Amino acid sequence: MSKARIATVWLDGCSGCHMSLLDMDEKIITLASLIEMVYSPTVDMKQYPQNVDVCLIEGAASSDEDIHKLKIIRLNTKCLVALGDCAITGNVPSMRNMYKVEEILNRAYVENAVLQQQIPRIGVPVLQTRCRPIHEIVKVDVFVPGCPPPSETIYNCVADLLAGKTPDIGATTRFGK
């Protein structure tokens, strides 16, 4: 049997979901035997590949780059998993949504900066007016809430998906877990 092609993506989030993914102790060995990691912050791959079976997405869609990425991911992925509260609800990154983008940038890079008070404009993605859950941009197949979702939940979810089963997410996690 050929190994399932798995990708993980890190958008506007704290990388905690990826930490949780890596935090599954010996189970990661079992998982590794089942999958081929084709794209991930942990894999040196610049371009999102084609024919990905499962893609776990951490983080909310905040910038034009995030949205661009999501569209490419959706086109090349069979099963798209929103991993963690940021991807599902916007969570902490979305707490900026009550304010204007300029206000936030100003606050972070000018008012609260000690050195080089300037808003970075070159070579960085442009922030959208709002940070949004990824399912507002593309269709999402599985939602795994949690901040971060427990590694056990992530393992079970991936294992179930690979086995062709519908994962029972609610049993082991919740918003804010």
Added chain:
Amino acid sequence: MNSTLASQIVTLKIDGKDCGARGDETILSVARENGIDIPTLCHYDGLTDIGACRICLVEVKGSPKLFAACSTLVTEGMEVSTNSPRLQRYRKTILELLFSERNHVCAVCVSNGHCELQAMAMKLGLTHVRLPYRYPNLKVDATHTRYVQDDNRCILCQRCVRVCAEIEGAHVWDIMGRGIEARAITDLNEPWGASTSCTSCGKCVHVCPTAAIFEKGKSAGEMVKRSFVSELAAKREVYE
């Protein structure tokens, strides 16, 4: 309490189970006595029911309308259905509306893990909200010496309003504004800390289902609610 109704004994069916009850009991209380769980949010044992959250809606055979279990009295021969697919669907969507209304960020909330809204999402299997979040810019009132009011987490269940008026007898809390602009306020929308009517009893803090009202000094997940209010109300009922 209506004495004529209280003296009547009625029999009814809830989810097919035969139940006996007093005529002045609500569908909710009879269901719970019989081990049938109907989810609720604005209901709080010991406080007057207002039927606001619509989570406890049930079907009654013979009526096209849905009834709030918390505020509908049982009647003879009633056949109640509490968990049909239709009701489950409605409950979930209502919950989605609640999450979309304000800024519920569980991860950094003092009530994380002890929140009724969060628990309800889990219970009803809500893993994401299909509606766009509204992200309103709301105030946090930390003027009180011991408590904080955070509008971002309020679901307008009015438990604080009721407990303060009915149990504490102070009526510090009320609702102002209409529709989506409705807000829970203290006194005449003055800072809580400036309230002359507040006795700082903390009942509102402990009946709040989320962390719209919480104790100062609590960090994420540390705000645990105590349930002394229902007991207090029950004791008073005995003496009345």
Added chain:
Amino acid sequence: MTAEELNELIEQEVEANKLFVHSINVCVAAGCLSSHADQTLDALKKEVKAKGLDKEIKVKGVGCMGLCAAGPLVEIRDASNAAQVMYQGVQGEHAEQVVASAGKQSVQSLVCDTSIPFFAKQVKIVLENCGLIDPERIEEYIVAEGYRALQKCLQELAPTKVVEEVTKSGLRGRGGAGFPTGLKWATVAKAQNKQKYVICNADEGDPGAFMDRSVLESDPHRVLEGMAIAAYATGANRGYIYCRAEYPLAVKRLKNAIKQAERVGILGQGIMGTTFNFTVEVRLGAGAFVCGEETALIHSIEGKRGTPRPRPPFPAQSGLWGCPTLINNVETFANIPPILRKGGAWFASIGTEKSKGTKVFALAGRVSNTGLVEVPMGMKLREIVFSLGGGIPDGKKFKAVQTGGPSGGCIPEQFLDMEVDYDSIAKVGSIMGSGGMIIMDETSCMVDVAKFFMEFCKSESCGKCVPCRVGTSQMYDILCKVTDGTATPEEIAMLEELCDLLKSTSLCGLGMTAPNPVLTTMKYFRNEYDAHIQGKKCPAGVCKIKAAQEVLV
């Protein structure tokens, strides 16, 4: 006041009127007042005085004559109260001509043709005195058979008989839902409670509706009489009229009417020499649409926040301050005196099988004759819009009629030949409502119409229950996206889901019916939704579709 005193009063009034050869009636209801009818009235009075005719010609302000579009309206009547001529658009400068024409050649340039269907096809029960009597004088109401029904009830009919008569009439609540009035009265009458209340719901709030306002401004005593009869029939002794504060003239005339009725002993203690007591107070609404909902209205009268509560218990069982309360709409009460005077059977002979009597409609929007009409139930919609309403102005094409305000729906052309009654209107997804009819032509975008009403519901939602509070807001946002041209098919599916949710789960009628404008426009004008979503175009040219580069993502 005893029966003899009542007759005496009538005789005096008739005697006083005999002195006049003509009367000039000037409509001083809100519609004509807004086109300066008060100045017309002053000018006419001055002119009569200047010409020394004040012993022959009586100039008086009267209530609504109906054709608000042609205001200010003035009517000249002779000594036998037969109409000589009606004038339209009468301003102060016309006073001389108008006064000179009394009993002589009419001023052709001002004549308002009363043979047109707008006037000829009406059947007036509720509005029978409107435009004829001075609403600020109880004597005129009494001469026009006023308070005769109350007298008859008190002297000849037992309360149960009164309820029976109302039941027999088949009258249904004119506030919108069409609940059988007799049944409601019987429930309150049966309730075992010493204290009961009668409430008149005068919180007319639908956009484009002004029926109740007109009745209150033109014939306030009729409503008081209806309430007094209801109180007698149900065993109540206190009444409240909950009137919106945006109707200052109605409030003023009501308060004046109450004072007059108390003065002559028609309200108060020991009415007409019997043991029946009844007092009425006016309570003002503070501008909340939801206070038209009966339980919210009751809370408001009690001095609480005007929010509805779950029913049952219904107000008839437990209403104002926990007492059995009869709550009816202005027009319902206005129907009561003629029913008691002429009998329930007479009333039941008018209208259709399940909807008896007449209904007052306020025609507004894209129709030639905007104004008030009273027609028998069962009249064809086409007749109301095209015959009475005079059709669509400027040669435009008819598109839809919106009935029932924000709780109603849009009825398209294919149903124009439908008979207008409670059940037929409900069948096509709208409601009779209080009687507002907003006529729309091809220049209206139906999505924009749905958005307008949703915005109304969103801002008028009380915020108590979740589906209505958040649902209307979310639905409004989706409708905005449709009119922007940025909505997706998924969002339309969500809109439909929310319609179903609000209908089924809202706490009160406001939320339950808020989806109606959306549902009916989606059903009958789906092509317009599609044009916005897929075609990125507004067929009526109303909506501003966002250019692609403005759209997020």
